[in-house]
Amino acid sequence: MAGRTFAEKALARAAGLPDARAGDILDVTPDLVFSHDNSAAIRRIFAQTGAPGVRFPDRVAITLDHAVPAPTTRHAENHAAIREWVRAQGIAHFFEVGRGICHQVIGEEGLALPGETILGADSHTTHFGWLGAFGAGVGRSEMAALWATGELWLRVPEAMRITLSGVPAPGVTAKDISLRILGDLRADGGLYRSVEFAGDTLGALSLDARATLPNMMAEFGAKNAYLPPDRAVLDYVDARARRPYTPLYPDDDAEYAVEVALDVAALEPQIALPGSPANVVPLSEVAGQPVQQAFLGTCTNGRLEDLRAAADVLRGRRVRVRLIVIPASAAVFEAAATDGTLAALVAAGAAIGTPGCGPCMGNHLGIPAPDEATISSANRNFRGRMGTPDAPIYLANPWVVAASAAAGQIADPREFLP
Amino acid sequence: MKLEGKVWKYGDNIDTDVIIPARYLVTTDPKVLAAHCMEDLDESFAQNVQPGDIMVGGANFGCGSSREHAPISIKGAGVSCIVAESFARIFFRNAINIGLPILESAEAARDAQPGDSLSVDLTAGTITNARTGKTYQARPFPPFVLQIIEAGGLVPYTRHTLGIEI
Numbered sequence: 001m002a003g004r005t006f007a008e009k010a011l012a013r014a015a016g017l018p019d020a021r022a023g024d025i026l027d028v029t030p031d032l033v034f035s036h037d038n039s040a041a042i043r044r045i046f047a048q049t050g051a052p053g054v055r056f057p058d059r060v061a062i063t064l065d066h067a068v069p070a071p072t073t074r075h076a077e078n079h080a081a082i083r084e085w086v087r088a089q090g091i092a093h094f095f096e097v098g099r100g101i102c103h104q105v106i107g108e109e110g111l112a113l114p115g116e117t118i119l120g121a122d123s124h125t126t127h128f129g130w131l132g133a134f135g136a137g138v139g140r141s142e143m144a145a146l147w148a149t150g151e152l153w154l155r156v157p158e159a160m161r162i163t164l165s166g167v168p169a170p171g172v173t174a175k176d177i178s179l180r181i182l183g184d185l186r187a188d189g190g191l192y193r194s195v196e197f198a199g200d201t202l203g204a205l206s207l208d209a210r211a212t213l214p215n216m217m218a219e220f221g222a223k224n225a226y227l228p229p230d231r232a233v234l235d236y237v238d239a240r241a242r243r244p245y246t247p248l249y250p251d252d253d254a255e256y257a258v259e260v261a262l263d264v265a266a267l268e269p270q271i272a273l274p275g276s277p278a279n280v281v282p283l284s285e286v287a288g289q290p291v292q293q294a295f296l297g298t299c300t301n302g303r304l305e306d307l308r309a310a311a312d313v314l315r316g317r318r319v320r321v322r323l324i325v326i327p328a329s330a331a332v333f334e335a336a337a338t339d340g341t342l343a344a345l346v347a348a349g350a351a352i353g354t355p356g357c358g359p360c361m362g363n364h365l366g367i368p369a370p371d372e373a374t375i376s377s378a379n380r381n382f383r384g385r386m387g388t389p390d391a392p393i394y395l396a397n398p399w400v401v402a403a404s405a406a407a408g409q410i411a412d413p414r415e416f417l418p
Numbered sequence: 419m420k421l422e423g424k425v426w427k428y429g430d431n432i433d434t435d436v437i438i439p440a441r442y443l444v445t446t447d448p449k450v451l452a453a454h455c456m457e458d459l460d461e462s463f464a465q466n467v468q469p470g471d472i473m474v475g476g477a478n479f480g481c482g483s484s485r486e487h488a489p490i491s492i493k494g495a496g497v498s499c500i501v502a503e504s505f506a507r508i509f510f511r512n513a514i515n516i517g518l519p520i521l522e523s524a525e526a527a528r529d530a531q532p533g534d535s536l537s538v539d540l541t542a543g544t545i546t547n548a549r550t551g552k553t554y555q556a557r558p559f560p561p562f563v564l565q566i567i568e569a570g571g572l573v574p575y576t577r578h579t580l581g582i583e584i
């Protein structure tokens with residue numbers, strides 16, 4: 001009998017079955033479901049199901065993060081409706097304005113654990129692969145059905161194994177690895193797959209960096225992504241977990257639909273040109289391109305290591321164009337305030353915002369004017385993403401974002417480091 | 419169930435930010451969303467689309483954000499069906515869940531030209547192009563998914579599983 005992939009093992013577990021194979025359609029009971037500012041709209045769909053109440057309120061998390069603090073009365077009314085719903089249903093895990101982005105907060109709170117299945121009403125739920133969990137995004141009607149029944153049908157995806165070797169050079173990060181994968185294999189290269197990472201590079205990445213890889217696999221079409229949890233991840237989890245868990249690892253003889261290998265030792269920083277995260281070129285091809293705004297933050301690259309990278313670039317310098325920095329969570333904010341990172345960024349001229357998604361999807365807090373170019377540490381640069389269709393968005397790692405803010409043009413951070 | 423309509427053709431990797439930009443997500447009213455559907459890519463679409471028209475896309479149609487507003491805006495605009503080479507997975511699920519039929523056929527999608535007239539038989543999963551006379555067989559839905567479609571979407575399906583009568 002051939003071995004099993006991570007996805008096969010995780011979804012069999014979530015369905016309460018001894019075994020599952022790619023292609024099976026299963027009724028799964030996730031360990032946690034979550035949503036964010038979209039929860040009020042989900043509540044309206046929930047009402048149409050006729051369900052008397054949320055089936056498992058202790059397995060539901062809601063985070064206010066997409067438009068925080070509320071930029072308009074409509075957003076404020078939306079938040080108020082969500083708070084009322086949380087009270088009425090006894091939702092166990094509610095995170096207020098300022099606590100941070102759902103994907104970051106749920107990891108920090110120990111609510112997503114290795115081997116578990118996590119479904120979120122957000123496309124970047126692939127994020128939880130960094131913890132060795134099965135994380136997949138679902139739509140609003142599906143979240144309403146999950147609230148009502150605690151279950152949802154999922155097809156077990158075929159798996160793709162990406163084996164990374166080598167250690168990235170200074171100024172080169174998991175973001176660049178992700179962008180290179182997207183550039184090489186295109187935006188649908190992982191469509192409908194469980195993207196399962198392997199290789200010696202993973203152990204060399206910090207925990208902050210590891211979260212970036214599965215997060216970016218949402219742009220690859222992946223259903224979920226996975227990194228095998230090592231001791232460092234298990235230590236992080238054990239300090240936070242509120243329930244027992246069992247890590248899952250793919251079998252050595254698991255069957256992969258596709259296998260890819262990438263040596264990252266010689267990789268240089270990568271840039272996604274406006275329009276698609278898969279429109280990727282090496283930094284050297286686009287260095288010198290003027291930008292009018294730099295944005296550092298998001299679930300992709302708003303963690304402590306990312307803020308520290310920017311501070312390392314900017315100490316003793318002033319930004320030439322506005323730099324907006326939004327920590328991914330209150331915990332990141334506090335750590336960066338305590339260790340001097342935020343002071344260095346503010347001294348360099350950065351504007352610091354409330355933990356949350358910030359201007360990533362064009363709600364507020366840094367919408368560019370038409371024809372103003374932004375360099376961003378986020379995961380998406382689709383046309384109109386940041387609020388106006390005529391504002392080009394370049395995606396890059398935090399070092400590059402900071403260097404570009406200092407230079408007023410896309411710049412190589414390695415020229416700024418001692 | 420049979421559908422007939424004129425083709426609006428778009429390319430590969432049509433993302434949900436161009437289908438319906440986030441600046442319009444403060445509403446879930448299909449009519450309001452429909453008025454802005456595709457506007458960052460093709461302003462003529464919302465102005466000229468006719469009830470029953472069929473949208474045709476390339477590979478990875480509907481990639482990006484999980485927003486259900488994307489299929490809602492397309493359905494609200496009057497589009498009866500989407501034919502594409504392939505769909506992004508969350509869009510695929512969302513479309514089924516809100517009752518917008520979608521069919522995967524690389525050949526039908528590639529051959530279709532703007533303004534062509536397509537007829538679609540959802541039960542048989544076939545697509546016929548009136549200009550070329552060709553008929554294409556789309557990838558069939560898994561039986562489990564057909565149950566949701568037959569129930570009229572995920573919400574009525576969930577009512578059924580909860581034993582709640584309408």
